[in-house]
Amino acid sequence: MYVCLCNGVSDKKVRQAVRQFQPRSFQQLRKFVPVGNQCGKCVKACREIMQEEWEQM
Ligand code: FES
Numbered sequence: 001m002y003v004c005l006c007n008g009v010s011d012k013k014v015r016q017a018v019r020q021f022q023p024r025s026f027q028q029l030r031k032f033v034p035v036g037n038q039c040g041k042c043v044k045a046c047r048e049i050m051q052e053e054w055e056q057m
Helices: 011-021 043-056
Strands: 002-004
Touching (some): 002 011, 002 043
16 A cells, blocks of 8 residues: 555555664654655654554564
């Protein structure tokens, strides 16, 4: 499922980036995947995905 439509980024890609690079904030996540840099509608969903992944690590 696409989480960021502006950049065509899937939730799977965000999850992979969180696991691989272990960003500690949304700002850090953006260094690894292009999300939240246009309309910003995906920011909330990305934060939720990060939270879910952290809870599983
Ligand atoms: Fe991610 Fe627009 S949906 S910036």
